[in-house]
Amino acid sequence: MPRLIVQIARTMRSLGWLTAILALAIVPTIASAQTSFAQVVAQTQPRMVKIYGAGGLRGLEAYQSGLLVSAEGHILTVWSYVLDSDVITIMLDDGRKFSAELTGIDPQLEIALLKIDATDLPHFDLTAEASLETGDRVLAFCNLYNVATGNEPTSVLHGQVAALTSLAARRGAYQTPYQGPVYVLDAMTNNPGAAGGALTNRRGEFAGLLGKELRSSLNNTWLNYAIPVNELAPAVADLMAGRSRPADRPETAKRPKQFHTAATLGIVLVPDFLPKTPPFIEDVRPASPAAMAGLKSDDLILFVNGRLIASCAAVIDELTYIDELDSVQLTVQRGRELVEVELTPR
């Protein structure tokens, strides 16, 4: 049995006992927090945002949660299909509505940084790094089920850290690119729209990002988890500093006379029929540079020469800036795996 399952099973077993005793034994912590909890919630909610974008089909909600990480409108959320939209709409806690730009993503952590044009916003301080231990009481802020609309505050759940463990990814029951440490929670956070929400300690300090929906293929249970802030903070700092920015090319940049095309590399992309068609590879021509590099159909192109790419059109455009004599580095997502390849021209 994979390690993760063993750990969770252990935790659950002990939790069974825990809850029996907890209801009575945890009284002191609860009672003393009686007034401060409502205050913590009131202070924290203005830092949460509601995110609306692509989706709306059966089983694919067109909304998720996010949190402000700078006074200038940087928003941290999970990287998901919701952001595959021409217009990403942000609703602040006070009901103000903004269009957001996708500033950057980290495909490994599956997080995205958005930016809205605003100032003096209340926000979480990611450098404070509240770390949690198993058994710590936590609050989870998120707009699960899109319960809150307009200026209504997001929902708040309470719980405890059930375990600090690693997602065992491919080998386990949970299919996810992120394999690092997570807080497993006994709060019901793995709900539609909850991803991108904030996990805080009992003082409202940011401790982790609520993860995307994750269901065990073994027993159909949903895993309530959050990615700890110390795993996120460096990546968010990178994203805020502009590393991994989508095409922000200087006006003066020139195209080489002879540049790459998808055809010269042997890549056939899926038909481009959406405003932002995700650049999936439909087919790979035999004996082409793409085939030699091991690209496969259904690979999703994420980066071209380290530059974040969001659509088929962006892939085509990006290739026009690369001399056909130069090699091309691609980062693709294959299933739940990230693969780096280098395509060498013949």
Place this chain on the structure above:
Amino acid sequence: MTRWHSLSTQACLRFGGLTVAFAAILVGALAVPLHGAESPVAPVEVPASVLAAEEARIAAIEKATKSAVAIFADGGNNGGSGVVISADGYALTNFHVVKPAGSHMKCGMSDGKLYDAVIVGIDPTGDVALIKLLGREDFTPAVLADSDRVQVGDWCFAVGNPFLLATDFQPTVSYGIVSGTHRYQYPAGTLLEYADCLQTDAAINPGNSGGPLFNANGDLIGINGRGSFEKRGRVNVGVGYAISINQIKYFLGCLKSGRIVDHATLGANVATNEDGRVMVSNILESSDAYHRGLRYADEIIAFGGREISTTNEFKNVLGIYPKGWRVPLTYRRDGKKYEISVRLTGVHAEEELIGLLRDAPEPESPQPSPKPEKDSKESPGKPGEPKPMPQRRPGPVAGKPKVQVPPEIAKLIEARSGFANYYFNRLHQERVQKSASAGADFSPFTGEWVFQGELAGGGKVEIKLADSASHGEFPTGKADIDGQLDLDRQLGPTGSGGLLLALHLWRRMLVAGPSAFGSTVYYGTAPHPAIQGTGDVLSSTINVVETNFIYDPETGRLAALELFPSDEDDVCEVRFLDYETRQGVLVPLRMEVRHGDTIVADLKWQEVSFASSTEK
């Protein structure tokens, strides 16, 4: 409650980090049993505040569970939860819990006893039902809190009968926090709308429906009724909703009437415009809001005493009032603010509501069933989806087996269209009549009544009231009522909206009682400017003319009468003041008359006389 847990508490406290120690000990003990248990830990001093907090929680749960009810309907195939709110056994639950039960159900309580209960009143739109437990006058009722004071983050707990587990009648307690307040959850069709509700992460499962949500003090803040599940299957996913107890307080007087109580509309729609203001987007000319001056494109600023900045906030306020209540509304037009009091009309026509009730689908059984999640393609070897509905017995198909209602309980159930249980309506009609006629028995005075007096502003007034015809002389002219003709056309004197007709019907009620009208219904309780708080309302209809009689709960006397001749005509209202005894009965010597918002007459009677039939 025993204190078996105290050793563990102390053990943990010794380590400082309470829960950390717990996990360590238990994981150690359970996962690695071969290494042996931790050595026993010496007791330590527990801070007094900790013990006090512990005691407080134990006391809150003990207090709260005494009022919890486990409802079993339909021979135990269905059911849910409820909570007793009065010593004589009135209890709240969900409409969708009692719907399969009909008018009689069995209720278990934590004293281990099973009580019979009958339906009293239902609010299908708000998903609330009032039932009455029988057999005791000394139930322990829940204390009703002020749910508008509940804050997000407050501790709360649900008590109830999840999965109908409480076969021994001992309720299940689940603790959580308040996740959201003033939530608006869209109705299913036009029923089961949850406006201004509370959201909690305390586990709310099938069978918790209708049960109480308590605050940390063990006081009632809401009635649990639904949750967000969607693709998670029908079990708790940390998102439960409770109808706020403040909403139910407004409805309670109406629910006790035995009626099917309707929710309200303004007769106008609102929408948020581009700059985020809430504007009237549509208004019915027959609505009271229109009569009071509200027009298309007016901006709604406040409603029911709350500021309004979104349509959800507006719908939240609208959703907590019963049909017929008067609610203050503030609007702005051309930079000027107007404050009005609007009488709310019903969401449904009466026949429509009855039809919806008949057609509403039966809710799913709260009993545990092996029903897999809808979206479970990956679940290996799943069985076919069994129906969660109650199993039909094999053999002759005759619908549900009829549960025999004992005769002493059947006496408390009266079926009548438009009512959940007419028995209670009749009871209240009799009560109101009795207290109103104390010291004011007009039944002998079946002859002519004569009132002589003057208007506050000057001018003589004489009114003669009798069964078949009434006559009035006013400074503005004469007015007549001919009982043989359509009453809604006889609205004199001019400008009064039907003062003479109002008094004609007033006499009819005093002399002959409700039976002298086409129909009379005890509406329940509603606020009225003529009285403090809420008063009893009898609503009578004759021809097409509707008349509300509003009684002061303090004195039992008639405080006001409202006459609604038709949708087009504005209301005529008479307030009865300065009661004094004449000819052995209490008589109002002053009557304040309003047509719409305007006081059209302030009448003071100098001479009154009542003739018995033999005299004339």
